[in-house]
Amino acid sequence: MAASVPSVQEKWTGKVREVTLGALPADGGTRGRTVTVGGENTLPFLHFEGEVPHRPAIAIEIWDHPPEDWSPILLEAWGDVLQDVGAWAKKAEEVGADLIALTLDSAHPEKGNTSGEQARATVRKVLEATTLPLIVYGPGQVDKDNEVLVAVAEEAAGERVALGNCEEGNYRTIVAAALAHGHLVIGKTPIDVNLAKQLNILISDMRLDLDRILMDPTTGALGYGLEYTYSVMERLKLAALMGDSMTQQPMIVTTGFEAWRAKEARVNEGVPAEWGDWTKRSLLWETITTMALLEAGANIVVMRHPEAVKKIRQVIDKLMTKA
Amino acid sequence: MGLSGLAIYKLLPKTNCKECGFPTCLAFAMKLAARQVELSACPYVSDEAKAVLDAASAPPIRLVKVGPEERKVEVGNETVLFRHEKTFYHPPGFFYRLKDDEPADAFAARLEAVANYGVERVGIELKADGIALQSAAGSADAFGERAAQVVSAGLPLVLIADDPQVMEAGLKAAQGMAPLIYAANAENWETMASLAAQYGAPLAVFGEGLETLAELTEKIKGKGVEDMVLDPGTRGWSDSLAAFTQLRRLAIKKNYRPLGYPIIAFPGEGTEDELEEALLAGQYVAKYAGFIVMDHFDPASLYPLLTLRQNIYTDPQKPIQVSPGLYEIGKPTPESPLLVTTNFSLTYFSVAGEVEGSGIPAWLLVADSEGMSVLTAWAAGKFDAERIAKAVKSMGVAEKVAHRKIIIPGYVSSISGELEDELPDWEILVGPREAINIPSFLKQFAA
Amino acid sequence: MPAQQVVYVERGALLQEAIEAAGIPLALPCGGQGRCGRCIVVVQEGQVRRRSVARLTPQEVEQGYALACQTLVEGDLVVYVPPQEERIVRLEVGLAAEKEAPEVVVCEHEQAPWVAKCHLKVDPPSLADNTTDFERLQRELVRQHGITGLVASLPIMRKLAGALRAEDWEVTAVVEKGTWASSQGPPRLVDIRPGDTTEHTLGLAIDIGTTTNVVYLVDLQSKALLGRASAYNGQISCGEDVISRIIYSQRPGGLEHLQQLVLNTLNGLIDELLAAHGASPEDVYFATVAGNPTMIHLFLGLDPRHIRLEPHIPTVNHPPPVRAGELGLRIHPEATVDCLPGVGAYVGADITAGVLRSRMSEEEPITLFIDVGTNGELVLGNKDWLISCACSAGPAFEGSGVVSGMRATVGAIQEVWINPQTFEPTYETIGNAPPKGICGSGMISLLGEMFITGVIDKSGHVNRSLDTPRVREGPGGGEYVVAWAAETEDKKRDIVLTEVDIQNLLRAKAAIYAGMNVLATSVGLELEDIERILIGGAFGKYIDIEKAIEIGLLPDMPWDRFAYLGNTSVQGAYLCLLCPEHRAMVREIASKMTYLELSADNSFMNAFTSALFLPHTDLEQFPSVREKLRNVERLGGS
Numbered sequence A: 001m002a003a004s005v006p007s008v009q010e011k012w013t014g015k016v017r018e019v020t021l022g023a024l025p026a027d028g029g030t031r032g033r034t035v036t037v038g039g040e041n042t043l044p045f046l047h048f049e050g051e052v053p054h055r056p057a058i059a060i061e062i063w064d065h066p067p068e069d070w071s072p073i074l075l076e077a078w079g080d081v082l083q084d085v086g087a088w089a090k091k092a093e094e095v096g097a098d099l100i101a102l103t104l105d106s107a108h109p110e111k112g113n114t115s116g117e118q119a120r121a122t123v124r125k126v127l128e129a130t131t132l133p134l135i136v137y138g139p140g141q142v143d144k145d146n147e148v149l150v151a152v153a154e155e156a157a158g159e160r161v162a163l164g165n166c167e168e169g170n171y172r173t174i175v176a177a178a179l180a181h182g183h184l185v186i187g188k189t190p191i192d193v194n195l196a197k198q199l200n201i202l203i204s205d206m207r208l209d210l211d212r213i214l215m216d217p218t219t220g221a222l223g224y225g226l227e228y229t230y231s232v233m234e235r236l237k238l239a240a241l242m243g244d245s246m247t248q249q250p251m252i253v254t255t256g257f258e259a260w261r262a263k264e265a266r267v268n269e270g271v272p273a274e275w276g277d278w279t280k281r282s283l284l285w286e287t288i289t290t291m292a293l294l295e296a297g298a299n300i301v302v303m304r305h306p307e308a309v310k311k312i313r314q315v316i317d318k319l320m321t322k323a
Numbered sequence B: 001m002g003l004s005g006l007a008i009y010k011l012l013p014k015t016n017c018k019e020c021g022f023p024t025c026l027a028f029a030m031k032l033a034a035r036q037v038e039l040s041a042c043p044y045v046s047d048e049a050k051a052v053l054d055a056a057s058a059p060p061i062r063l064v065k066v067g068p069e070e071r072k073v074e075v076g077n078e079t080v081l082f083r084h085e086k087t088f089y090h091p092p093g094f095f096y097r098l099k100d101d102e103p104a105d106a107f108a109a110r111l112e113a114v115a116n117y118g119v120e121r122v123g124i125e126l127k128a129d130g131i132a133l134q135s136a137a138g139s140a141d142a143f144g145e146r147a148a149q150v151v152s153a154g155l156p157l158v159l160i161a162d163d164p165q166v167m168e169a170g171l172k173a174a175q176g177m178a179p180l181i182y183a184a185n186a187e188n189w190e191t192m193a194s195l196a197a198q199y200g201a202p203l204a205v206f207g208e209g210l211e212t213l214a215e216l217t218e219k220i221k222g223k224g225v226e227d228m229v230l231d232p233g234t235r236g237w238s239d240s241l242a243a244f245t246q247l248r249r250l251a252i253k254k255n256y257r258p259l260g261y262p263i264i265a266f267p268g269e270g271t272e273d274e275l276e277e278a279l280l281a282g283q284y285v286a287k288y289a290g291f292i293v294m295d296h297f298d299p300a301s302l303y304p305l306l307t308l309r310q311n312i313y314t315d316p317q318k319p320i321q322v323s324p325g326l327y328e329i330g331k332p333t334p335e336s337p338l339l340v341t342t343n344f345s346l347t348y349f350s351v352a353g354e355v356e357g358s359g360i361p362a363w364l365l366v367a368d369s370e371g372m373s374v375l376t377a378w379a380a381g382k383f384d385a386e387r388i389a390k391a392v393k394s395m396g397v398a399e400k401v402a403h404r405k406i407i408i409p410g411y412v413s414s415i416s417g418e419l420e421d422e423l424p425d426w427e428i429l430v431g432p433r434e435a436i437n438i439p440s441f442l443k444q445f446a447a
Numbered sequence C: 001m002p003a004q005q006v007v008y009v010e011r012g013a014l015l016q017e018a019i020e021a022a023g024i025p026l027a028l029p030c031g032g033q034g035r036c037g038r039c040i041v042v043v044q045e046g047q048v049r050r051r052s053v054a055r056l057t058p059q060e061v062e063q064g065y066a067l068a069c070q071t072l073v074e075g076d077l078v079v080y081v082p083p084q085e086e087r088i089v090r091l092e093v094g095l096a097a098e099k100e101a102p103e104v105v106v107c108e109h110e111q112a113p114w115v116a117k118c119h120l121k122v123d124p125p126s127l128a129d130n131t132t133d134f135e136r137l138q139r140e141l142v143r144q145h146g147i148t149g150l151v152a153s154l155p156i157m158r159k160l161a162g163a164l165r166a167e168d169w170e171v172t173a174v175v176e177k178g179t180w181a182s183s184q185g186p187p188r189l190v191d192i193r194p195g196d197t198t199e200h201t202l203g204l205a206i207d208i209g210t211t212t213n214v215v216y217l218v219d220l221q222s223k224a225l226l227g228r229a230s231a232y233n234g235q236i237s238c239g240e241d242v243i244s245r246i247i248y249s250q251r252p253g254g255l256e257h258l259q260q261l262v263l264n265t266l267n268g269l270i271d272e273l274l275a276a277h278g279a280s281p282e283d284v285y286f287a288t289v290a291g292n293p294t295m296i297h298l299f300l301g302l303d304p305r306h307i308r309l310e311p312h313i314p315t316v317n318h319p320p321p322v323r324a325g326e327l328g329l330r331i332h333p334e335a336t337v338d339c340l341p342g343v344g345a346y347v348g349a350d351i352t353a354g355v356l357r358s359r360m361s362e363e364e365p366i367t368l369f370i371d372v373g374t375n376g377e378l379v380l381g382n383k384d385w386l387i388s389c390a391c392s393a394g395p396a397f398e399g400s401g402v403v404s405g406m407r408a409t410v411g412a413i414q415e416v417w418i419n420p421q422t423f424e425p426t427y428e429t430i431g432n433a434p435p436k437g438i439c440g441s442g443m444i445s446l447l448g449e450m451f452i453t454g455v456i457d458k459s460g461h462v463n464r465s466l467d468t469p470r471v472r473e474g475p476g477g478g479e480y481v482v483a484w485a486a487e488t489e490d491k492k493r494d495i496v497l498t499e500v501d502i503q504n505l506l507r508a509k510a511a512i513y514a515g516m517n518v519l520a521t522s523v524g525l526e527l528e529d530i531e532r533i534l535i536g537g538a539f540g541k542y543i544d545i546e547k548a549i550e551i552g553l554l555p556d557m558p559w560d561r562f563a564y565l566g567n568t569s570v571q572g573a574y575l576c577l578l579c580p581e582h583r584a585m586v587r588e589i590a591s592k593m594t595y596l597e598l599s600a601d602n603s604f605m606n607a608f609t610s611a612l613f614l615p616h617t618d619l620e621q622f623p624s625v626r627e628k629l630r631n632v633e634r635l636g637g638s
Ligand code: SF4
Pocket: B012, B013, B014, B015, B016, B017, B018, B019, B020, B021, B022, B023, B024, B025, B028, B041, B042, B043, B044, B045
């Protein structure tokens, strides 16, 4: 007697929008390759019921000046390249990045207050050092974000750089810059399905095409709100698959930044022996955070440690293999 | 999921007699729908209604218990596919595999390491759950002996052996400990089923493919065994994800009884790499395993995995909170302004975001408002002078901040008087009502 | 009669252009977009092409009605352009979107009120008949009115001897036959007056709102509503919402002060009404009172603190009847003041009274009743079940807590249209007086227009890049000027709506919409399953359903499913004043109503955040608004 097991394949009506970062020379850019994410019409890696045409992309985060407060484990892993943003970008490409995520941290008023001109020079340098598409983040202070991102948008005109972050109270300038110079934007909202959707609507109301918007739902690291991000992403992904157009933007999460902020990754002094070996624990902190969010629907993960990147690359390979 | 509140209400007496402890039958019905009360609390339900309601409330995934009462691992009884839909109730157990042919010393040492592992995280003690004892020698005696050793350590057991005789030795040693038998398969299912029945132990069932598995569980059920655990035979990343997802959907969405049991997973059989084993175990935590058998014990991987499990199995219906404390926005100095707000995450994020966006470094004191926003917390008395004062005193604010000025949200300006009484050394300043006005406020303040 | 005019225009021209050419004034408040329907004309002869028939019924189109801004000239025409006033009147009577609320509902029960005046001629005592005055009165009441077992309090007993003898043993006895707490009596002598004074047997129905207090003066004999008066609750100076009041009540003397303030407000209204009807406080013998639990507690001088604190326990849900004299309400001191029953800490007598008034608990259709007040309360159900919740909406829709807000009285801007090209507004005030401020209906209308014309984005932020002096940076962020100071009544201040006001309004509307969603979901229903929506609240004469949908306050449903009932709380109190049977029904309503605590889990927060957008994060829930946005875009708005 063969049991007849009912089918549980879902017939999703929607799919995640395809978004391409970077532009080849033929399309007005200078990149060696482009990276397209999104396009899936099923939940993450469920090949039995739908298509996952593009693998999630790994971006490696680099800074425009040596980061003082990073964990010694990270500083050691990168070594000298931290001193030079171009070298760092090149090394990131070598260790397996699909994208370079450049943070213009030195533009922050408290950290150097460098100018738009400086930002142009930095971006030029990174564009020359790597063939990968770019994500560029401002320092996270409204006025400086607007200043340096507008400069970057002009400098890198036509490169389809993802500019971040747009937030509900401050999106117009960055969106206008992206519109004028052929870039993408990242809309970041604080761990809430509705706010994520609202920002997508506000941005697209400015007539930026939806295939040029990424959404960052705000990342919580393992042990520090991971579950909130996880569920918000699952809900956004489900809504997208159910055909809700304004939730169909690919999602980007900054797992490296958040995981390495956790005490478990940052320090080893005075911590319980039960936490185990520091390096291994830190690597797992970054990779488990990343893995969990990939399975919740992340399309781009922004990471920090080269070993962690390598592991996640292997995991993605396996998850992309059809059973 | 079961019936809606209204559907249940229609089956109740509708007399609003209040004997169940609720003011109305509808209130009681809604609690029933949310599975927060037992039907028996109403003395007046008709038999007919009882039958309907009982059937609707039977769990789609059977609750299976392994181990002695004090350290039991209970899994199953899940009602949703995604944690946001309700919550995940029963976190998976981590079982470490030991083989019965290991030298005695090594065996004892590893057993002890697992048994004694315990670490606190946010006030909760995290532990490894048990041992999966595998017969490698094929000897009943060795298996029984080692099982007894695990039993005396008080740990729950998964017994792994194909040979029914060997299995029985283990079961004998673990009488009354409800060990999980791994596993019945197409060949041995009859004897394994009778062992399970005889020893009152739950039975894992191995079958490649869901059809085979469903067939086996039906046959075993026919032998009177109710407590089963499923192993669909997948070991890698994407095949397990697909299989486990289908199993969960079959139970929850189709109420398909033959596969309405918890799942067992073996991440160490999916990869050689130790780090990857931990990652794969992470997938199983998030995606539907009930028992996870690990091959490598290492606190450096167990701790993050237990943390992940704690995260995933947190009740998502509670408002998102940030932990109360004194937060640094930017790099504040002792002279930087000090603001206070509540620990509802959206409130925190919008305030912190605006402060950060202003470019003026500041101290942000997050008081415990039990996850409520400023207005709601204030309305419920959870963000009042007393609580704010308590936060100021308990978070070491006075050590980090040199001045004595605290900025409160504009919406609670009415408490400034009381707050002055509570904090006589402090000057209470009323900030803007809306977070969007914080940057201009801070700029004026700093000027 | 408008004059006859002949003009020549090209084929394909808009009627509006022809009318302009003829020199006839024709206002286009919405900027000629066919949205407001103010430019309605009648095509009596000839061919036209209507681009849009928005706001016209098929019958009206049949009869030749057309919107001048949306209708093209196809040939020779005879067109009638009605005068402005006529067009507005037609809109007010003709549009389902704008519904006027009745002031009272008629009680169809045949029961008499609790209090009646009994005119008596009493046989004078003699040596042969030396029964006491009181027994004599009792005897006559049995004989002439069938009232047995009369009791009286000492103060009335003191009046008795004098009253009986003052007009030669002709008296009027005011008898209360019972109250809800003693429905079988015994009857109580409330007053005794010399002579026949039956023409003045008055009662009051009172609604104590957090923001607005309303008093109805009612003739208990004829059941007629004699007059109404309303004013802001004097407690507002101690806080705008119930929570602030509760906090204030905890100060030394705070509770007494708050009680005095509301009594002052009510006594002022009572004096005003009595003066207008030539009656005295002594003529008022019964009062029913509705209000939310906090207001009732403060009115009675009960400590409300535990309403606020978990687990939110009021002192009493159904207070016993009290004497006006003990309370300090300026009516007959022996009169009963009867507070209607509430359900719990945040659903009170205002809601049970509202449900009574709405009749939803007597009928089959699944009905949602909304009381839009400072606390937005919602009740869902029908004759079998009722479930309610409260969501703190804030006082914005009552005109409080908003810079230019006011109550719905003369001079309040109640309707606004904004021209999408110039961003110039056209408004209408209550009583057509120079504007003083904006009332709730006006704010709904204004917010809707600002949104549809792009003055604000969907999250309520003012678009500062617009080229108009109407949009500017104010002290608390961006703002929009509805009326320049020169146009206003006191010529002092521009009437504006600020970003902070908008956030306030958004929160208010989001709380109510989210409440609806959660309430429906809690019993397993969808919003579409709701067969009708009855709205109560202090909006004044009407609520513009269309605009309320536009901003996402009300769900996008056919307009005929909505009805606006006005102040349902006072109307329910009025029914209870007149009819003991209604009084029993309101008790039944209170006992069967289930209360849903919204803060218990995340679902309300989620629904709230998603409603905190214009009209809503999920535009699919508002197809008619989506359509409107498309049209505005097509017609070249910003
Ligand atoms: S005990 Fe039963 S009949 Fe009585 S109120 Fe509760 S549910 Fe209704």
